[in-house]
Amino acid sequence: MVQTIQASKVTLRDLIDRVGLLRVRTPDFFREWQDDRPALLDDDKTYLDRIQAGFFNLLDQGPVLERSVQIAVVAPLLFLAGFFLPPFNLHTEKSMEFVAEDEGKIIRVQIDILIVKDNFWVMVIESKEVEFSIEAGLAQLLSYMLSDPKLGDHPSFGLIATGGSFGFLKLVKEDNHYQYGLSRIFETQNPFNELYEVLQVMKRIAELSP
Numbered sequence: 001m002v003q004t005i006q007a008s009k010v011t012l013r014d015l016i017d018r019v020g021l022l023r024v025r026t027p028d029f030f031r032e033w034q035d036d037r038p039a040l041l042d043d044d045k046t047y048l049d050r051i052q053a054g055f056f057n058l059l060d061q062g063p064v065l066e067r068s069v070q071i072a073v074v075a076p077l078l079f080l081a082g083f084f085l086p087p088f089n090l091h092t093e094k095s096m097e098f099v100a101e102d103e104g105k106i107i108r109v110q111i112d113i114l115i116v117k118d119n120f121w122v123m124v125i126e127s128k129e130v131e132f133s134i135e136a137g138l139a140q141l142l143s144y145m146l147s148d149p150k151l152g153d154h155p156s157f158g159l160i161a162t163g164g165s166f167g168f169l170k171l172v173k174e175d176n177h178y179q180y181g182l183s184r185i186f187e188t189q190n191p192f193n194e195l196y197e198v199l200q201v202m203k204r205i206a207e208l209s210p
Contacts, residue, residue, distance in 0.1 A: 012139045019146065021178045030170040030181035032157070032208060037200035044080055048195040051076050055163055055188055066112075069163035073188075074113070077195070081202040088206075089116045117209045121148045121156055134160050134167040134185055142180060145171045157205045164188050166198045168205075 015021040027034070040048075054072050078084060091114045114121065137160045145156040151173045158169040168183035183201065186194040 010139045010143050012142075015139060015142055015146070019178055021142065021146075021180065024179050024181045026181075029179070030168075030183060032155075032170060032204060033168050033183040033201045036204060037197070038203045038207070040196060040200065044199065045193075045196060047076070047080060048193055048199060052188055052193050052195055058163070069161065070112070073163045074161050077199060077202060078113075078115075080199055081206055083115050083202075083206065087117055090114075091116060121145075121150065134162065134165050137162075138167075138169075141169060142171065145169065145180075146178065157208075159202070166194075168201055 012021075024030075051073055058068055058072055078090075082088070084090060092112070141158050141160050145151070145158050148156045148171075151171065156171045158171070160167045160169070164187065166186040166188075169180055171178065171180045186198050188195060
């Protein structure tokens with residue numbers, strides 16, 4: 001009998017044991033978030049400063065929930081990065097399934113935001129509540145990325161956004177081996193507005209999409 005597991009319940013240990021997922025810590029594995037990042041316009045910087053100010057206002061009002069983060073922080077970043085315009089297609093709340101072949105288990109996933117260009121995944125975003133850490137959503141996001149039907153033909157990129165923190169991921173499949181790497185964590189509350197760098201990485205990944 002096939003066992004179904006909700007992606008929200010999956011741990012990194014589950015993915016390591018069932019598909020042999022490995023984390024690569026060498027900087028050269030994930031150069032895309034570091035190299036050739038496009039320059040930002042002054043208008044972009046002004047808008048990013050307003051997004052940061054809006055996030056601080058949300059914090060002052062009380063607990064910041066997932067939907068608030070999506071509306072106030074993630075959606076404006078997607079707009080600035082050009083993901084609402086052709087040739088990109090935006091799909092939200094899209095259900096996917098990932099099958100762990102060696103265990104006969106199904107991991108059922110619910111994707112918050114899925115961006116597709118010509119049927120290729122460009123970025124998956126799992127927007128967690130602000131009180132959650134990046135680590136809290138890592139296994140869930142990797143489960144989403146593992147369900148990419150074109151994984152192996154190209155890398156899959158992901159972003160975990162809490163509003164206060166942003167982390168990018170890269171996942172590759174080679175000869176049925178899965179490897180992933182993480183960017184550094186960008187923090188909205190640091191003295192300098194690190195949303196500048198978040199937008200640069202998003203634009204860079206958009207340029208790399210097939």
